[in-house]
Every structure is written in structure tokens, then in C-alpha cells.
Amino acid sequence: MEIKFEYTRKRSDFGRPCNFSDLPAEVTVDIPPDPSLAEDFIPQDPVDFALQHAPVMALHEVNTERVQATSRGVNHVEGGWPKHVDPKNAELTSRYREEVERDEVYTRTIQHLGTLMEHCIRQNNAIDIYEEYFADDEEEEGIEEPPSAKTITAFSASEVNVSIRGCWVVLGGRSSKRIGFSERDPSPVRRTATHLSWHPDAGKELAVAYCSLEFQDKRRDISFDSFIWDMEAPYKPLLTLMLSSPVVTLEYNPKDWHHLLGGCYNGQIVYWDTRKGGLPMEATPVELSHRDPVYGALWLPSRTGTECFSASTDGQVLWWDIRKLSQPSERLVLDITREDQLKNALGAISLDFSLSMPTKFLVGTEQGSIINCNRDAKTPPEKIANVFNGHIGAVYAVARSPFNPKVFLSVGDWTARIWSEENLDSSSIMETKCHVPYLLDGCWSPVKPAVFFTVRSDGTLDVWDFLFHQKEPSLSLKMSNDPLLSLRPQDNGRIVGCGTKQGTINILEISSGLYTLRKNEKSLTSTMFEREARREKVLQDKQRELQVRAQLLAKAKKEEPEDPQEVFKQARKEFFNVIKAEQQRRGETVSLFSESQEEEEAA
Numbered sequence: 046m047e048i049k050f051e052y053t054r055k056r057s058d059f060g061r062p063c064n065f066s067d068l069p070a071e072v073t074v075d076i077p078p079d080p081s082l083a084e085d086f087i088p089q090d091p092v093d094f095a096l097q098h099a100p101v102m103a104l105h106e107v108n109t110e111r112v113q114a115t116s117r118g119v120n121h122v123e124g125g126w127p128k129h130v131d132p133k134n135a136e137l138t139s140r141y142r143e144e145v146e147r148d149e150v151y152t153r154t155i156q157h158l159g160t161l162m163e164h165c166i167r168q169n170n171a172i173d174i175y176e177e178y179f180a181d182d183e184e185e186e187g188i189e190e191p192p193s194a195k196t197i198t199a200f201s202a203s204e205v206n207v208s209i210r211g212c213w214v215v216l217g218g219r220s221s222k223r224i225g226f227s228e229r230d231p232s233p234v235r236r237t238a239t240h241l242s243w244h245p246d247a248g249k250e251l252a253v254a255y256c257s258l259e260f261q262d263k264r265r266d267i268s269f270d271s272f273i274w275d276m277e278a279p280y281k282p283l284l285t286l287m288l289s290s291p292v293v294t295l296e297y298n299p300k301d302w303h304h305l306l307g308g309c310y311n312g313q314i315v316y317w318d319t320r321k322g323g324l325p326m327e328a329t330p331v332e333l334s335h336r337d338p339v340y341g342a343l344w345l346p347s348r349t350g351t352e353c354f355s356a357s358t359d360g361q362v363l364w365w366d367i368r369k370l371s372q373p374s375e376r377l378v379l380d381i382t383r384e385d386q387l388k389n390a391l392g393a394i395s396l397d398f399s400l401s402m403p404t405k406f407l408v409g410t411e412q413g414s415i416i417n418c419n420r421d422a423k424t425p426p427e428k429i430a431n432v433f434n435g436h437i438g439a440v441y442a443v444a445r446s447p448f449n450p451k452v453f454l455s456v457g458d459w460t461a462r463i464w465s466e467e468n469l470d471s472s473s474i475m476e477t478k479c480h481v482p483y484l485l486d487g488c489w490s491p492v493k494p495a496v497f498f499t500v501r502s503d504g505t506l507d508v509w510d511f512l513f514h515q516k517e518p519s520l521s522l523k524m525s526n527d528p529l530l531s532l533r534p535q536d537n538g539r540i541v542g543c544g545t546k547q548g549t550i551n552i553l554e555i556s557s558g559l560y561t562l563r564k565n566e567k568s569l570t571s572t573m574f575e576r577e578a579r580r581e582k583v584l585q586d587k588q589r590e591l592q593v594r595a596q597l598l599a600k601a602k603k604e605e606p607e608d609p610q611e612v613f614k615q616a617r618k619e620f621f622n623v624i625k626a627e628q629q630r631r632g633e634t635v636s637l638f639s640e641s642q643e644e645e646e647a648a
Contacts, residue, residue: 048116126138127141233266233268234257234264234267234268235547235548236256236267236548237255237256237258237530237544237546237547237548238253238254238255238544238546238548238549239254239258239292239293239530239531239544240254240295240531240533241254241295241531241532241542241544241550242295242297242305243533243535243542244297244302245297245298245299245302245536246302248535248536248537248540249276249277250273250275250276250283251273251274251276251542251550251552252271252272252273252274252286252295252297253271253272253273253550254292254293254294254307255270255272255291255292255548256291256338258293267291269287269288270285270286270287270288271285271286271291271292271307272284272285272286273285273305274550276552284319284322284323285323286305286307286317286323286325287323287324287325288309288325288328290309290311290313291309291310292308292310292315293308293309293310293338293339293340294339294340294341294342295307296342296343296344298344298350299344299346300344300350303318303319303320304316304317304318304319304367305318305319306342306343306344306367307325308340308341308342308355308357309328310338310339311334311338312331312334312335312336312338312359313329313331313334313339314328314329314334314342314353314363315327315328315329316367316370326367327367327370328370329365329370329371330370330371330372333372333373334363335355335357335363336359336361337392338358339355339356339357340357340358340394340395341355341356341357341393341394341395341396341397342354342355342356343355343396343397343398343406345398345403349368351366351367352367352374353366354375354406355396356393356395356396356408358392358393358394358411359387359390360378360379360380360387360391360392361376361378361379361387361390361393362376362379362406362408363375363376363377364376375420377418377428378390379391379392379393379408379410379429380426381414381416381429381432383426383427383429384426385426391410391411391412391414392410392411392412393408393410393411394409394410394411394440395441395442395443396408396443397409397443397444397445397453399445399447401445401450402445402450404421405417405418405419405420406420407443407445408443409439409443409455409457410439410440411439412439413434413436413438413440413457413458414434415432415433415434415435415440415443415453415455415464416429416432416433417429417431417466418430431466431469433455433464433473435462435473436457436458436460436462437458438458438483439457439458440455440456441457441484441485441486442455442456442457442486443456444487444488444489444497445489446489447489447491447494448494448567448570449570451465451466452464452466452474452574453466454487454489454497455473456484456485456486456487456499458483458484459479459480459481459482459483459484460476460477460478460479460484461476461477461487461497461499461509462476462477463476463574463577465574465577465578467578467582468581468582472585473581474574474577474578474580475511475515475574475577477499477518478516478517480501481503482501482502484499484500484501484502485500485501485502485528485530486499487499490534490538490559490560491534491535491538492538492560492561492562493510493538493559493561493562493566494566494567495510495511495566495569495570496510496519496559497509498534499518499532500529500543503523503528504523504524504526504528504529505521505523505524505529506521506522506524506532506543506553507520507521508522508555508559511570511573512566512570512573519559520555520559522553524543524551524553525545525549525551527546527547527549528545529543529544529545529546530544530545530546531543532544537560538555538559538560539554539555539560540552540553540554541553
């Protein structure tokens with residue numbers, strides 16, 4: 046099998062041929078030295094240098110001599126046999142094999158390779174290079190870590206009231222280290238840190254949205270500026286984001302790190318280019334923007350990296366392109382009745398979007414419902430896929446799990462709940478205990494599938510790990526006396542930022558056990574979520590069966606008039622029985638009133 050390719054080119058295409066000749070040297074310029082300039086220089090001896098006076102005139106390339114290569118084909122159907130040996134003929138193949146085996150070169154090669162192979166086999170039998178000897182010991186050391194607390198340092202800057210402090214807090218074998226700084230709002234009138242956004246590149250910068258969420262706040266001299274902080278220089282803001290209306294939410298563009306998206310209190314959408322200062326590049330017109338504050342604004346994974354969408358308490362979700370902010374490219378009314386009426390829309394107070402599901406997004410409403418939307422639906426009513434109800438108050442945060450896209454977290458009223466999209470008609474598959482203070486924000490850990498964070502109105506940060514504790518948080522930290530309203534971890538899961546109502550930003554470094562992925566943790570978490578989803582589905586089916594049975598019994602039973610006196614006596618008897626049982630449980634004596642009641646019943 047010959048493989049050959051010929052390439053020809055005319056000599057005239059190479060240009061004019063070069064003619065080299067030998068010429069004697071000649072002096073072109075002779076500049077005599079000036080003795081008066083010698084005082085300005087320091088003599089150095091010896092000095093060697095070379096000059097090339099001739100200009101570069103090369104117009105052609107010269108290649109070295111190439112190696113002539115030839116192509117030969119070999120039949121590899123049954124070994125690499127030469128042409129004169131037919132692989133189908135057993136006699137020819139055996140004869141050729143014997144000739145090769147009698148060759149001295151073949152014998153020496155086999156002996157040399159045998160020695161090397163024997164050495165590798167003995168080494169492999171002596172040491173298993175793939176065995177992990179100390180993996181279990183490291184895990185046991187992390188679990189047996191004793192509870193401790195240690196203050197590292199503390200200082201403050203009077204100009205912007207910046208304090209740096211640190212301590213170790215360990216609960217149940219898990220620790221958290223408070224490091225870095227607490228940044229406060231530099232404006233004289235304190236405002237709430239409503240949203241945090243880490244810089245996508247290494248996370249050394251933190252964009253903080255400051256806004257007063259008090260209804261009709263009449264305080265004077267309230268600043269409308271928000272800031273970008275640098276963790277390495279926390280004494281003053283790295284950049285001040287100036288605007289005519291306070292910013293409720295800020296988000297870095299994951300594709301173009303210099304673009305920053307903001308949702309304003311007056312309903313406008315703006316964006317900044319941090320390379321060009323703190324003034325916004327463009328803002329949406331007020332008449333075509335939201336009518337209420339924008340609580341959620343996120344970037345979309347488009348090719349250009351310029352598309353985004355926003356949600357507000359006016360009941361609308363709007364899609365934008367920062368190249369043309371004159372009007373929204375798409376609009377969705379959050380009307381769960383599917384009538385597309387703005388008067389029936391639910392106010393959006395939280396928004397979440399995951400790259401694993403580019404067409405779906407979650408909206409948390411003020412009325413306690415979570416709306417799962419699909420942008421690819423044909424009509425606006427069909428874009429509202431399903432609605433999850435479980436919270437009494439507003440849903441302050443919704444977040445889809447980065448490891449299990451069909452599972453998402455919601456934070457509202459006094460609990461945090463975990464939902465599964467597979468159970469559309471049932472309640473949440475898992476939930477935290479009912480806290481006394483409100484839960485105001487929450488998010489998943491970006492590196493551990495079973496870990497998520499919540500913040501409360503009493504200034505406490507809770508770290509939950511469902512693989513270890515399902516009724517109590519794995520770690521609780523009292524961060525501030527003020528309510529914590531915002532929370533955001535870095536992409537590495539090690540650094541966590543919390544924002545308070547007074548504008549203080551606390552930066553935490555959690556222990557390695559809360560951000561290090563353990564063996565089989567992903568599979569264990571997925572199995573746990575699937576088990577809880579099946580359990581909830583079974584309970585829901587059983588509840589429906591009981592309801593249907595009760596309805597059938599109610600239809601079959603004849604309606605009989607009830608005596609009001611008998612109903613009153615029965616209710617009174619059950620009431621006093623409950624009181625008596627509670628007194629007996631506490632070890633108290635039965636009251637005289639209940640004794641007299643018993644005598645009356647006996648009579």
C-alpha cells in the first residue's frame with residue numbers, strides 16, 4: 046500500500062534568485078572623538094561590543110535538507126506478517142515464527158524485557174500504589190476535634206468603622222473561624238445590606254447592595270450609593286456605585302467580570318462597567334420598568350453574555366439585553382390562575398436560576414408560594430409550570446441544589462424547606478424545625494451537596510448538614526445583635542459573607558469539614574433525597590385515600606340532627622380530660638374545679 050503525494054511549484058514563484066559575492070570592507074562614516082565630552086562619561090576598559098551595519102534585506106526563506114520518508118502498509122488482520130507470508134497458511138506462519146525465534150536479536154530482546162517486567166511485577170506485589178492508607182484516619186481526626194473557641198485579633202478604623210476580628214467556634218466536632226473584617230455602610234445614615242455578590246475571579250472583591258427597605262423612610266441625607274469592597278484592603282470601598290435610586294440587588298456577570306447588574310428600588314434595571322468607574326452605563330426607562338422594587342436580577346448564559354432577567358413585587362418577570370435597555374425583550378405575569386392578569390399577580394421577592402436547567406427558574410412570592418416557571422413554553426399561562434405551597438409568610442430565598450437540580454431550597458417564615466420537583470402535589474420532603482425568630486435568607490453550599498446556610502432575625506447564622514444532623518444545625522454562630530438579611534458563600538465554599546440590617550458585612554471562614562467533599566457524599570445525598578421524596582409521595586397517596594373514604598362514609602351515613610346540649614357536654618368533657626392529663630403528667634394535684642366537674646358528671 047503506497048501513500049504518495051507530489052507538490053509542484055514554479056521557480057518563478059520564488060522571486061528573484063540571490064547572487065552572493067565577496068567584497069572588501071569599506072568605511073562609510075568616520076566620526077572622530079570629541080575630547081570635550083569625555084568629562085561627562087566614565088571610562089570602562091575593556092569594552093567589547095559588535096555592530097551590524099548592513100540593513101536586513103532577506104526576502105526568502107531557506108530550509109534545511111529534509112528527510113525522505115516512505116510509507117509502507119502492513120496487514121494487521123492477524124499480526125504484522127510480511128508480504129511473502131500468507132497469514133491463512135499455518136505452515137508458512139509457523140516456519141516464519143521459528144526463524145524469528147532463532148534470531149539472536151530476538152533472544153536478547155526477550156531476555157532484557159523479561160528482566161524489566163519481573164522487576165515491575167515484584168515492585169507491584171510489594172507496594173500497592175493505588176491504596177489509600179491514611180484516608181480513614183484523617184476523617185476520624187476531623188470528627189474527634191474537641192469543642193474550642195479562640196479570638197485571633199480585633200481592630201477598627203474610625204473613618205468607615207471597619208473592624209477585623211476572629212475566633213474559632215466548634216459545635217459537635219465542627220468549627221468555624223471568623224476572619225477578616227466587618228465592613229459597615231460608610232454613609233452617616235445606616236442602611237440595610239440587602240444583597241451580596243462575590244467576584245467570579247478568586248472572590249477577593251465583594252459587591253454589596255445597600256438600601257433602606259423601610260416603607261416611606263423619611264430620614265434625611267440617605268445615600269443612594271452601593272459599594273464594592275476588597276478583602277485585602279477593607280478600610281475603604283474599592284469602588285462606589287452611584288445612582289439616583291438605591292440598589293436592592295447586585296450580581297456580577299460570570300462571563301464578563303467587569304459588568305455588574307443592579308435592580309433598583311424604583312424598579313429600574315442598571316448595569317455598570319467597573320473599568321469605567323462607578324457611574325452606570327445605562328438604565329431602563331422608568332415607564333417600561335418594574336413598578337415596585339426589584340428583589341431579583343440575574344444574568345442568563347447567552348452567547349453574548351449580555352442577557353438578564355429580573356423579578357419584582359409588582360408581579361412581573363422581565364427579560365432584558367444590556368445592549369438595548371430601552372424596552373424588555375419578554376414579559377411574564379406571575380398570575381397562578383393562568384389568566385395573565387396583572388391585578389391577580391403574586392409579588393416576587395426572591396429569584397433563582399440554575400445553569401443545569403437553562404430554561405427553568407424559581408420565583409418566591411410574598412404570599413408564601415413558590416412558582417416554578419418554564420421560559421420555553423408557548424403561551425404566558427403555560428410558562429407557569431406548577432406552584433408549591435408550604436410557607437405562611439413571604440419566601441425570602443429560593444435556591445436550586447447545584448448537585449441535584451430537581452431539588453431546591455426555600456426559606457420563609459420560621460422554617461427552611463427542601464422540595465422535589467417530582468412531587469408536584471405534595472408538601473416539602475424535608476424541613477427544619479420551627480425557629481422562634483424569622484429566617485430571612487438561605488443558600489446551598491457550592492461544594493457539599495447536603496450543606497446549606499440560613500440566617501435569622503436574631504443575628505444567628507446556621508449551617509445545616511443533613512447527613513449528620515437533621516433536627517439541629519451542625520453549627521450556629523451569633524454574628525450580630527441586628528437581624529441578618531443577606532447571605533452569600535464563595536464558589537470554594539470556604540468563605541461566607543453575611544449582611545445585617547445596619548449595613549455590617551461579616552466575613553467568615555468555616556472549617557474544612559464543612560467545605561471538603563467526603564467519599565460517596567454525592568450518592569448518599571441523592572439517595573436520601575430520593576427516599577424522602579418516595580416517603581412523601583406515599584403519605585400523600587394515603588392521605589388522599591383517607592379523604593375519599595371519609596367522603597364516601599359521609600354520603601352513606603344519613604344526616605341526623607345533633608342535640609346542641611349533647612355536643613356541648615362532649616366538648617366540655619374532652620376539655621377537662623386534657624387538663625387533667627396535663628396535670629398528671631406534671632405531677633400536680635387535680636384542681637377542685639375539675640373534681641367538682643367529675644362529681645357533676647357522675648351525678
